[in-house]
Amino acid sequence: xxxxxxxxxxxxxxPALIRKIMKTLKVMPKAKLARLCYNITKSKLPRLKVxxxxxxxxxxxxxxxxxxxxxxxxxxxxxxxxxxxRLFAKRARxxxxxxx
Numbered sequence: 001x002x003x004x005x006x007x008x009x010x011x012x013x014x015p016a017l018i019r020k021i022m023k024t025l026k027v028m029p030k031a032k033l034a035r036l037c038y039n040i041t042k043s044k045l046p047r048l049k050v051x052x053x054x055x056x057x058x059x060x061x062x063x064x065x066x067x068x069x070x071x072x073x074x075x076x077x078x079x080x081x082x083x084x085x086r087l088f089a090k091r092a093r094x095x096x097x098x099x100x
Contacts (some may be wrong), residue, residue: 040095 009017025033060092091097 012020028036088097
């Protein structure tokens with residue numbers, strides 16, 4: 001048995017294609033048939049769509065100028081402080097902040 005091209009299969013009649021498929025299915029093992037049936041059924045189910053939220057832009061360090069002794073001093077925040085600030089803002093938006 002040789003492999004036919006898709007064009008050759010397209011030229012065959014529908015009953016001839018059904019006969020060919022049935023002949024193949026009859027000699028196929030039961031486990032393989034069950035897997036085939038499962039995959040065919042699964043392919044007809046609707047797909048779940050993932051909605052992605054746009055991430056907020058992040059900076060490496062956030063600089064704030066503080067007035068100290070009549071001059072402005074630059075204050076840098078660490079990564080941990082920035083992460084805590086982002087978490088706080090996220091919880092505030094979600095309304096899940098704990099009151100102490």
